[in-house]
Amino acid sequence: MQNGFMSETAAFGFRKVAVEEKQGMVDDVFHSVAKRYDLMNDLMSGGMHRVWKSAFVSMLAPPKNSETWSLVDVAGGTGDIAFRVAERSRGKAAITVADINASMLEVGRERAEKRGFGAIQFREANAEELPFADGSFDAYTIAFGIRNVPRIDKALSEAFRVLKRGGRFLCLEFSQVDVPMLDRVYEAYSFRAIPEIGRRVTGDAESYRYLVESIRTFPNQENFAGMIREAGFSRVTYRNMTGGVAAVHSGWKL
Numbered sequence: 027m028q029n030g031f032m033s034e035t036a037a038f039g040f041r042k043v044a045v046e047e048k049q050g051m052v053d054d055v056f057h058s059v060a061k062r063y064d065l066m067n068d069l070m071s072g073g074m075h076r077v078w079k080s081a082f083v084s085m086l087a088p089p090k091n092s093e094t095w096s097l098v099d100v101a102g103g104t105g106d107i108a109f110r111v112a113e114r115s116r117g118k119a120a121i122t123v124a125d126i127n128a129s130m131l132e133v134g135r136e137r138a139e140k141r142g143f144g145a146i147q148f149r150e151a152n153a154e155e156l157p158f159a160d161g162s163f164d165a166y167t168i169a170f171g172i173r174n175v176p177r178i179d180k181a182l183s184e185a186f187r188v189l190k191r192g193g194r195f196l197c198l199e200f201s202q203v204d205v206p207m208l209d210r211v212y213e214a215y216s217f218r219a220i221p222e223i224g225r226r227v228t229g230d231a232e233s234y235r236y237l238v239e240s241i242r243t244f245p246n247q248e249n250f251a252g253m254i255r256e257a258g259f260s261r262v263t264y265r266n267m268t269g270g271v272a273a274v275h276s277g278w279k280l
């Protein structure tokens with residue numbers, strides 16, 4: 027409570043909700059879409075999410091010959107980042123996928139088994155309160171996850187806490203388009219087409235409306251970089267992808 031009457035608020039798409047309410051609403055979205063999540067990503071982004079995720083993992087550059095390097099992929103959902111890291115590290119990285127949503131994790135576990143990534147750990151966990159000791163990991167990744175977390179500042183300080191000194195924070199998230207014309211095309215596409223694709227494929231337009239709206243309410247590249255610095259990270263930089271449709275933010279715990 028801020029003044030005895032009003033709760034702290036968070037954006038749930040374009041709506042303001044009490045911060046305590048947001049997580050439950052986000053969880054409903056991902057329980058609803060989990061089974062069709064991967065298919066929908068391909069349909070909505072025309073396969074672009076694969077390109078962004080592969081570039082993201084290239085930036086992370088997991089070592090190929092280390093038996094000790096460890097990663098936690100927070101809001102890791104159905105495992106896309108974890109699988110790419112497992113491939114690039116030739117199966118050597120110790121990878122934990124942490125996500126708050128059991129339905130997303132279940133799909134992730136099934137996919138991991140089918141693809142021979144049985145060594146990846148899947149843990150139900152809240153990004154705001156990670157069940158890991160201080161200094162546990164060499165790298166922390168979060169892809170298209172942080173805008174769903176009600177208290178982003180808490181998630182960022184947890185990221186800082188669970189990283190070892192010298193550890194890397196890397197975040198892939200939708201961001202602010204900075205190319206004239208592309209912004210208009212993208213705006214029209216997101217608000218008209220995406221909820222409609224969601225309705226046809228999953229019968230749930232509302233969840234996809236939330237996903238689109240949540241992109242617009244997330245801080246822009248510079249403001250988000252400021253929040254990462256605020257959490258204690260050093261050498262914070264970002265790189266736009268596809269004219270800022272997505273951006274990768276990087277920081278180090280030094």
Ligand SMILES: C[S@@+](CC[C@H](N)C(=O)[O-])C[C@H]1O[C@@H](n2cnc3c(N)ncnc32)[C@H](O)[C@@H]1O
Pocket residue numbers: 049052056100101102103104105106107124125126127130151152153154168169170171174175176
């Ligand atoms: C858009 S999906 C991204 C999944 C995956 N990282 C990817 O790129 O395909 C967002 C994920 O964030 C998870 N999530 C939302 N709030 C969370 C929280 N507080 N802690 C951990 N995970 C959360 C959701 O359950 C969902 O799996």
